[in-house]
Amino acid sequence: MPLSQPMLLSFLTVLLWGAWGLQSKIIVDRISPWANQALFSLGLAPLLLWPLLSKNLHCSRGSARRGALYGFITGLLGGVGNIAMYLALARGGKASIVIPVVGLAPLVTVVLAFFVLKETLNRVQILGLAAAAVSIYLLSI
Amino acid sequence: MQTWFMLSAAALLFFGVTGVTQKLSTNETSFEMSFVWFCLAMFVISAAIPLIGHEDWRVTWPLIALAALGGLLNGLGVLTSFAALEKGGKASIVIPIINLYPLVTVGAAYLFLGEKLTARQGLGIGFALAAVVLLSQETQAT
Known part of the structure; x- marks a missing residue:
């Protein structure tokens, strides 16, 4: 069975971020x-074409x-x-541990969303x- | 606790907060406009680093291209994840899948960098992957 377009895009995202x-x-x-982060933006620059050419660019839902500020x-x-992630990798952190730890970011998002956005858990x-x-315990000891 | 782990935890914290600020941004404006401002902030950081640091800027063109590849991969991932949702993908399916990206890094680091894991680390990564899938389940706004 062929994958739907959203699923293909999801898997593509997994590959890109991986x-x-x-x-x-x-x-x-x-x-x-530090130099790596400075040069990181060079790769972002061409991607700006996509939003800048989109007809949705100026579609505001509120302020x-x-x-823009957020x-x-x-x-x-x-x-x-x-x-911080590059420093962790440069100071001896293995990619196979640092990236899964950093990938736990939804942990912070969910907790903050509970307090800031009043979302329920x-x-x-x-x-x-x-x-x-x-x-975190297993990977930190 | 080792320095690299503390730095990883700091990155986790910063990226975690961006999950909220990103949502606050797209609650007010389009994803496209939010992405433009995200990129502008990245450009500001890029411009600030040479001003405040004492980095060695004698880098070769292949190295510049390799560094820029990071931005391209990351930014493209942001765009494809948004497109997956925009094309009708359910957030409850798309977001847990997307959060499994460390699995690719772990596999690639084993294959290309020869990184090996202890049983405890493997178990820790297993719990991390399970955690992000569970945490990605949609909440209902009150």
Whole structure:
């Protein structure tokens, strides 16, 4: 049975981000984490064409200014997160451990969404929090 | 606890917060506009690093291309994940699948970098993958 388009795109995302994890480990042995982050944006630049040419670009659901501010903050936090991840890889962290630990980011998102966005935590997510805690313990000792 | 693990935990924290700020952004504006501002912030960081640091900038063109590849892979992943949702993919299916990306890194690191894991680390990664799938299940807004 052929995969649907959303599923193909999901698997493509898995491959792209998975490859980024490998690329990150390969490059930190050749260039400093800071310089790597500085050059990271060169790869983002051509991708700007896609949103800039999209007819949805100016479709606001609320305050466009606030949306832009949160988008900008997301970029700043993402950039600092990247540097921390590159430093972890440069200081001896294996890609096969650092990337799964970093991949636990939904743990923080779910907890913050509970407090900031007033989203509820369902039982499955609470189980996920417990699994994340066990994982962090096992990988940190 | 080792330095690299503390740094990984810091990255986890920063990326985790972006999950919320990203949502706050797309609650107000289009994903496209949010992505533009995300990229602008990345450019600001890129411009700031040479000003505040003392990095060795004697890098070769292949190395510049390899570094830029990181941004391309990451950014393309952001766009394909959004497209998966936009093309009608259910968030309850798409997001848990996407969060399994470390599985590819673990496999590739074993194949290409020769990284080996202890049984405890393997179990820890198993719990991490299970955790992100469970955590990705949709919550209902109150």
